[in-house]
Amino acid sequence: MQYTIIPVTSFYQNCTVLWCQNTQEAVIVDPGGEADRIIKFLERHQLKSAAILLTHGHLDHVGASVTLAKQLNIPIKGPHIADKFWLAEIEEQCKLFGFPHHPNFIPDQWLNHGDIIEFGKETLQVLHCPGHTPGHVVFFHAADKLALVGDVLFNGSIGRTDFPKGDYATLIRSIKEQLWPLGDDVQFIPGHGEMSSFGEERRYNPYVSDRN
Template sequence: MKYHIMPVTKFRQNCSLVWCEQVGEAALVDPGGDANWLRQEVAAQGVTVKEIWLTHGHLDHVGAANELAAFYHVPIIGSHRDDETLMASIPGQCQMFGIERIQPLIPDRWLTDGAKVSVGKLSFEVLHCPGHSPGHVVFWNKLAKFILMGDVLFNGSIGRTDLPGGDLATLMHSINYQLLPLADDITFLPGHGPMSTIGHERHTNPFLARN
């Protein structure tokens, strides 16, 4: 598995490109904006985008999804259907943040807990981790010990819950019962900021309850 991290927009959201080295097929994950630049970055890697994967429906993670799906002629996958209202409200999110209007988003496929997504010979398990948003999912590659985390858990922090659909108790339940049971040596890429590991956050993150 190879990946390339591309922070986008003023929110510095970690859009990522993950691909199978054996066949050169890729998934573009959480393309929150800067579509033209993302196209250049993808072209520089010499891979073929086959799908767009979304962790959740906030503007900074989905802002360029429709445009890039049309450009690459690929489906949009995710998040969980509980984010349907959030994705329908994208024009309102644009207005809230003073961004040019973007059309509502309707994924080609909603995801459920335990579902699988794949690109080339890579396979990721879907974990439904609500709290930051109702339909938030993360993508876990067990073989590579790697998670595309979105805005659930960060290096030294956790996802904010003061946006529509957010709930702190739900977020902590997701972290405690979906993520912390996983092995310490799993690396994750959060939606913003530097990478970390489950173990590092278990032992140092001030927002996580000590067990």
């Protein structure tokens, strides 16, 4: 599997395009904005889009979803239904943060823990990891030991829990019970910032290290 990270919007949110090398079929994870840049990347690499995947319902992760879904004629999958209230407030979030207008929406498919996403010959496992938001999910590619964790975990930090329905204890439990068992050698792409590994975070992250 191949992937490229495309930071978008003033929040420098990591939109990630994953694709199968055998079929050139691709999925777009968390397209927070700048739909034209994402489409140009797909065209430049001659990728066939299969779906949009969302880790959670915050504007900076979902803003371009409806535009891309319409232009590419592909479904939107995720997050978990517990984030429905966030997707119902996209228009208000745009006003609050000074973003271009994006519509409220409901995805074509809500995702649940244990679901499998297939594109080309690749598969992603879905893990429900609430805390930052109640419906946050993580996508895990077991063969490449790669996780797309959205705003659950960062290089040296963790997601905020001061948003509506966020919960610090739940977030810590999601990280330690859902992510750590995947293995210290798993590399992860966070929603913002640089990549890291679970092993590095277990050693040095002040919020979730094994010393805590």
